[in-house]
Amino acid sequence: MIAFAALLERLAFTPSRNTKIALLKNYFAETPDPDRGYALAAMAGALSFTAAKPAMLRALAMERTDPELFAWSYDYVGDLAETVALIWRGRAERPNSLPPGLAEVVEALKTTPKADLPELVAGWLDISDSSSRYAILKLITGSLRVGASARLAKTALAESGSVTPDEIEEVWHGLEPPYTPLFAWISGHAPRPDPKDAPVFRPPMLAQSLEGVDLTTFNPSDWRAEWKWDGIRAQLVKTLGGERVYTRTAEDIGHAFPDLLEILTDLDSHVVLDGELLVMQGDEPAPFADLQQRLNRKSPARTMLRDRPAGVRLYDILFEDGEDLRNLPFDARRKRLETWFARLSPPRMTLSELIPFENFSELAALRESARSEGIEGLMLKRADSPYVPGRPRGPWWKWKREPLTVDAVMMYAQRGHGKRSSFYSDYTFGLWREGENGRELVPIGKAYSGFTDEELKFLDRWVRAHTTARFGPVREVEQGLVLEIAFDAAQYSKRHKSGVALRFPRVARIRTDKPAAEADELDEFVRTFL
Amino acid sequence: MDWLAPEPEGLFCIPGGFYIDPLRPVACAVISHGHSDHARPGHRRVIATPETLAIMRLRMGDDRAGDVQQPLAYGEEITINGVTLRLAPAGHVAGSAQIVMDYEGQRAVVSGDYKRAPDPTCEPFQVVPCDLFVTEATFALPVFRHPDPAHEIAKLLHNLRLFPDRTHVVGCYALGKCQRLIALLRQSGYDRPVWLHGALISMCALYETFGIPLGELKQATVAEKAELRGGIVLAPPSAIADRWARRLADPVVCLASGWMQVRQRAKARGVELPLIISDHADWDALLKTCEETGASEVWVTHGREEALIHALGLRGIKGRALRLVGYEEEDETESETEADEVTA
Numbered sequence: 043m044i045a046f047a048a049l050l051e052r053l054a055f056t057p058s059r060n061t062k063i064a065l066l067k068n069y070f071a072e073t074p075d076p077d078r079g080y081a082l083a084a085m086a087g088a089l090s091f092t093a094a095k096p097a098m099l100r101a102l103a104m105e106r107t108d109p110e111l112f113a114w115s116y117d118y119v120g121d122l123a124e125t126v127a128l129i130w131r132g133r134a135e136r137p138n139s140l141p142p143g144l145a146e147v148v149e150a151l152k153t154t155p156k157a158d159l160p161e162l163v164a165g166w167l168d169i170s171d172s173s174s175r176y177a178i179l180k181l182i183t184g185s186l187r188v189g190a191s192a193r194l195a196k197t198a199l200a201e202s203g204s205v206t207p208d209e210i211e212e213v214w215h216g217l218e219p220p221y222t223p224l225f226a227w228i229s230g231h232a233p234r235p236d237p238k239d240a241p242v243f244r245p246p247m248l249a250q251s252l253e254g255v256d257l258t259t260f261n262p263s264d265w266r267a268e269w270k271w272d273g274i275r276a277q278l279v280k281t282l283g284g285e286r287v288y289t290r291t292a293e294d295i296g297h298a299f300p301d302l303l304e305i306l307t308d309l310d311s312h313v314v315l316d317g318e319l320l321v322m323q324g325d326e327p328a329p330f331a332d333l334q335q336r337l338n339r340k341s342p343a344r345t346m347l348r349d350r351p352a353g354v355r356l357y358d359i360l361f362e363d364g365e366d367l368r369n370l371p372f373d374a375r376r377k378r379l380e381t382w383f384a385r386l387s388p389p390r391m392t393l394s395e396l397i398p399f400e401n402f403s404e405l406a407a408l409r410e411s412a413r414s415e416g417i418e419g420l421m422l423k424r425a426d427s428p429y430v431p432g433r434p435r436g437p438w439w440k441w442k443r444e445p446l447t448v449d450a451v452m453m454y455a456q457r458g459h460g461k462r463s464s465f466y467s468d469y470t471f472g473l474w475r476e477g478e479n480g481r482e483l484v485p486i487g488k489a490y491s492g493f494t495d496e497e498l499k500f501l502d503r504w505v506r507a508h509t510t511a512r513f514g515p516v517r518e519v520e521q522g523l524v525l526e527i528a529f530d531a532a533q534y535s536k537r538h539k540s541g542v543a544l545r546f547p548r549v550a551r552i553r554t555d556k557p558a559a560e561a562d563e564l565d566e567f568v569r570t571f572l
Numbered sequence: 573m574d575w576l577a578p579e580p581e582g583l584f585c586i587p588g589g590f591y592i593d594p595l596r597p598v599a600c601a602v603i604s605h606g607h608s609d610h611a612r613p614g615h616r617r618v619i620a621t622p623e624t625l626a627i628m629r630l631r632m633g634d635d636r637a638g639d640v641q642q643p644l645a646y647g648e649e650i651t652i653n654g655v656t657l658r659l660a661p662a663g664h665v666a667g668s669a670q671i672v673m674d675y676e677g678q679r680a681v682v683s684g685d686y687k688r689a690p691d692p693t694c695e696p697f698q699v700v701p702c703d704l705f706v707t708e709a710t711f712a713l714p715v716f717r718h719p720d721p722a723h724e725i726a727k728l729l730h731n732l733r734l735f736p737d738r739t740h741v742v743g744c745y746a747l748g749k750c751q752r753l754i755a756l757l758r759q760s761g762y763d764r765p766v767w768l769h770g771a772l773i774s775m776c777a778l779y780e781t782f783g784i785p786l787g788e789l790k791q792a793t794v795a796e797k798a799e800l801r802g803g804i805v806l807a808p809p810s811a812i813a814d815r816w817a818r819r820l821a822d823p824v825v826c827l828a829s830g831w832m833q834v835r836q837r838a839k840a841r842g843v844e845l846p847l848i849i850s851d852h853a854d855w856d857a858l859l860k861t862c863e864e865t866g867a868s869e870v871w872v873t874h875g876r877e878e879a880l881i882h883a884l885g886l887r888g889i890k891g892r893a894l895r896l897v898g899y900e901e902e903d904e905t906e907s908e909t910e911a912d913e914v915t916a
């Protein structure tokens with residue numbers, strides 16, 4: 043637990059991605075199984091213990107502390123687990139035992155009945171130092187935000203061997219904590235774990251933005267065009283081992299979409315599909331906000347399923363009945379997709395149509411005239427492109443319709459005024475740039491409108507749960523939430539650190555589906571809008 | 573005790589006619605230690621340990637450190653108007669003293685700032701039994717328990733091994749913390765040169781004249797960036813988050829302070845590696861000290877006095893908050909003014 047606690051502490055205070063990766067690599071190298079596997083699981087959000095609640099912690103601490111002193115301390119520290127970790131006094135001074143191991147804690151939490159938990163936890167706290175106590179308390183309450191995402195942990199793990207993070211993703215969902223076969227493979231002591239029939243995630247192929255690319259050098263007959271639908275990219279997986287709905291960041295969101303899982307269950311085919319997840323209104327995609335509603339529900343009510351039914355526009359097929367199709371050219375995969383679709387005609391699924399065109403100016407005109415709610419722009423895909431995980435430059439391009447939006451990351455939040463004074467409703471957002479100490483966010487503006495009341499509640503909750511520091515009325519938040527900001531114009535500004543200012547910025551959408559690292563760059567923003 | 577009184581200028585010994593750590597120029601001042609919120613310029617007569625007087629002369633110049641400077645070594649006694657005065661080690665920084673006053677069979681001890689943890693750069697705190705004990709309360713909440721500083725130094729050295737190409741800049745205030753850090757590094761076997769921001773050099777030199785060896789020290793401001801790679805640079809806290817530190821090679825920003833115990837504080841200061849090293853008494857040490865003096869009454873000068881007085885009450889000791897303003901939370905503010913003075 044000592045090494046894990048030290049890792050958590052370093053990760054929490056380190057802004058640099060490279061440093062975080064170095065710290066994680068060092069931890070994985072120096073920590074034996076199964077501890078390192080449980081640490082990985084904790085960071086990937088793969089552990090949850092339902093029995094331990096904050097109220098239990100408070101009660102434990104109160105048994106041993108004067109209530110007044112506890113209140114003053116909690117007030118000063120501002121975080122319950124941290125207060126308890128710091129204020130805790132062991133029953134015996136300087137006991138000779140070490141803090142419990144990470145694996146010991148995880149395994150005991152899984153098996154201990156709720157009634158026995160307080161005594162168990164108190165025993166652990168008694169033999170731990172304050173930073174181990176903090177790690178234990180955060181672990182058992184499941185509020186372990188460590189300043190490292192699951193993806194970052196997997197990247198560090200990949201770098202400590204000679205595999206890629208995408209290769210890890212392809213076996214990840216077939217494995218369980220503490221991932222011993224995974225570590226054995228990465229350190230070269232065992233073959234790649236075979237996910238066999240597990241419904242694992244396949245890292246998706248992503249498109250680059252067409253901004254600044256000269257279309258006149260393209261031969262139209264080499265290219266295929268599709269609408270870019272305004273939902274979230276999703277992967278539908280059905281294997282012998284089960285069904286899954288993944289986001290493009292490998293998050294399993296099946297619990298929010300039981301209607302889709304049901305269709306997959308009934309499907310008479312083993313398949314991996316790539317498509318756009320949408321909420322449908324008849325045959326048309328509903329506004330994005332409707333999808334947002336579905337995404338925010340852990341398990342949707344029946345009325346929600348009826349009023350906001352999910353659907354998928356299919357873009358691609360990756361596997362069909364055990365056959366890996368990813369190396370086939372786009373045209374060939376498309377044929378397979380069409381044939382498969384014609385054979386099974388699964389409910390709630392539609393093919394994303396190919397748009398015929400002679401030349402790119404024709405396509406550009408189409409793109410401007412397409413004002414349907416569900417269309418974000420166009421996708422251009424090379425006819426001969428294999429399906430390559432990641433974001434290769436060249437084979438796929440996205441050509442967005444409405445240029446005056448930017449995907450920014452929330453940095454600070456402040457309480458609003460009047461009836462909103464109890465909500466964190468004013469958001470400072472920023473874009474990425476290469477700073478002296480690596481990639482950093484630089485604020486470009488502030489938005490306090492554009493969202494629905496439902497979205498405001500979500501944002502307020504998000505801010506409170508992800509606060510990293512407070513400065514008077516302002517909260518600094520984790521750099522983890524992407525806001526699509528719409529604005530009327532951009533101009534140069536000396537008053538702003540970023541050198542740019544936006545006119546009438548407002549929150550167009552909350553992009554919980556988009557990793558913060560993929561929000562827009564300041565450089566690109568300046569090139570595009572100024 | 574009716575012969576010691578909190579006045580706007582500071583604590584006043586009525587029969588002795590002297591102030592303790594006064595905030596404004598007075599005729600006669602007894603100074604507990606050299607930190608700028610306790611030792612202020614412009615007094616007519618100053619009584620302090622020889623080390624504290626030397627520190628005052630270095631910081632404010634000979635002429636402003638008191639027209640008459642009267643050294644009083646630890647344990648020596650003088651009598652002023654019937655008040656017997658002596659100084660006892662406070663363990664805070666070099667020369668730091670508790671002020672012990674005996675008058676008509678009663679004894680009052682004003683501790684100044686103090687700590688109980690061992691410190692190779694100063695004399696250890698001495699418990700002086702008394703009737704009235706006057707204490708600070710900087711870290712008077714039960715969440716403050718300073719870890720073993722050797723553990724914090726190990727954390728720094730471990731990080732240095734992990735990132736051997738990065739310059740580790742450690743924020744620390746110029747008087748006391750800086751020298752203690754160097755001594756702790758030496759104790760743990762670190763024998764490479766320690767680099768110093770220009771603002772820290774003269775105080776280290778003075779400590780060496782006190783007979784406190786600090787090993788090889790080099791000035792960081794004139795050094796080449798490349799030479800500092802993988803090195804330890806000590807700098808005033810105000811310099812670590814500033815352009816000065818950014819010029820160094822891929823710096824790891826560290827800060828040595830008792831406040832680093834609380835994560836929000838460390839985050840708010842932009843610190844990457846917090847080191848919990850404090851020159852003040854933590855919660856346990858405050859309570860232990862108040863009890864060990866046997867005082868029936870404890871006055872609290874500054875800090876989180878409500879919590880301390882509450883806890884003393886539970887132990888049957890009468891507490892009183894003096895709420896003296898002007899004494900600062902060193903790690904937070906004093907250091908910054910110090911650095912500003914030097915760079916200005």
Ligand SMILES: [Zn+2]
Pocket residue numbers: 605607610664685902
């Ligand atoms: Zn002091």
Ligand SMILES: [Zn+2]
Pocket residue numbers: 607609610685899900902
């Ligand atoms: Zn002080």
